[in-house]
Amino acid sequence: MIRLQNIEKVYRTDTVETLALNKVNLDVAKGEFLSIMGPSGCGKSTLLNIIGLLDEPSKGEIRIDDQKTENLSDKQLAQFRNSKLGFIFQSYHLINDLQVLDNVELPLLYRNTTAKERKQLATEALAKVGLSNRIKHFPTQLSGGQKQRVAIARAIVGRPEIILADEPTGNLDSAMGNEIMDILLQLNKNDGTTIVMVTHDENMAHKTHRLVRLFDGSQVQ
């Protein structure tokens, strides 16, 4: 489903070159739940951004669903992300000026869908994460766990094949974190969604199918 070959990422300033990723090779199978671990600054988020086509590698090749992504235009990349990928972030990235339902509908705005379809799909996604009773609330009226569930609903509303989660439980206490992890596990199990998750939490990582460890930009496990 996802194939990374010899991925390198170098951040350059006028005086300093920082190697964030060094010859990373990774294959993620369809329906797999993969977790990425490593100390802060080891390149986990950079790797996730590259898989999510939010960042370009300095070297190497990425194939997603057997498609090369390096020559896609900005518009094609945007369409690709919209149809294939769902994102979950540690800090939720909800728009506080929009109600929960509108936040969840966001990815569908960049597709040819009617308002009725958008509302129906968003309502279904919110039901899946157990937030049907919060659709008219604003994010500021929700707890951290509820916010993350809204973010999950937003990630799955477009029925993407891949979900990329950047420390989804990082801002939550363990009970809330477990709830979120359960939702992700169910999505993987029931819907067959491929999930790549960056985490600091060993317990969460051990619940996934496979664990990849990074250290100083290199894959060590």
Place this chain on the structure above:
Amino acid sequence: MTKHLFKLIWNKKKQNFLLMSEMLVSFLVIFAVFTLMVYYYNNYKKTMGFDYENLWLVNYNNTYQTKSTDSLNTFYDNLRQTIKSMPQVKEVSFCSSNVPLSQNQWTGDAHYKKIAIGVDHYIADDNYKNAMNLQLLEGRWFNKADANLKTKPIIISDATREKLFGNETALGKMIGVEDGKFDYKVVGVIQGVKARGDYSPAKPAIYLRTDTGSYSSLGKMMVKVTPDADAAFEGKLYKTLANYMRDSHVEIEHMVNKRKSTNLFSLVPMIVTLIVACFLVINVALGLFGVLWYNINKRRGEIGLRRAIGASGQSVSSQLVSESLILATLSLIIGTFFAIQFPLLNVFDLKAEIYIVAMILSIIFIYLLVFVCSLYPGKQAAAIYPAVALHEE
């Protein structure tokens, strides 16, 4: 997407209030400026109503001391003949001091039945029409036979006709210049004269014929000359006049020059308003630009998110420009509500079409201003790197 943007703007109404107020105030100021400009332009494109080329104005003061009206008439008839005998002179006319393009005005009323309107009064002799090259629309100008008529003749301008009689014919109607007395018979209608320059309208006017006793109070002479009348001729004319009217202060002015100075005088308020408006527009543009720039920097996380979930750089840019245009639309709806009151309430007695054209121009201007001010911040938003913006949050 439009509904989504409306929702976003509505939910951020407090943050958007200042920006919308700025756009609203700008619209109202621009509306005032455009109203003035459209009003001036509408007046400018209309004909002057008289020919100021090769038309000289002679200012004098009557120094001929006599109690006999006949002697006075003879004195000025001889003067007319003397001047008219010069080959460069085409026509000579004695008239009241409120000639067009002068600072003198003589305003009064004109009455017909129960209608009373404010008009400019002019006193003119039989040659005035030819000297000024006035355009006769109906009837005739004054002539010598008018001295023997039982009812006094009067000539009115087309604006007076419209206000007093509407669509009815004016010829033969009895009107008055004093309340309750309808003792003047309309014998002719002329095209209105823009007496206060190109940028002012032709106000309603009436023309009364000089009578035998008028010369003692008249102080202006209009002299229509041929195109070859030069400075040498002007000197000759001056000498002739000065010799004939001894002890009189004679001054010759060219109506072409008077038109220029009058127009300049009219343009001053417009130039001042334009300068003020230009500064305001620059301030508004900088303000809009600054607020949009600030908003974009505040929304980097949102922009990063939108890019991540499927928005291209172009669509992010379009969204931000659209948001500004929607805000402008909301401001313009409120602004138009206020602006539309001017034609509805007939404020300043201007035609509704002037306000409507000014409103349309102001709307276009504000949209253009907002669009131009949004373009660069929108472009910058499109260039935001999603991975960086999402990491910042």
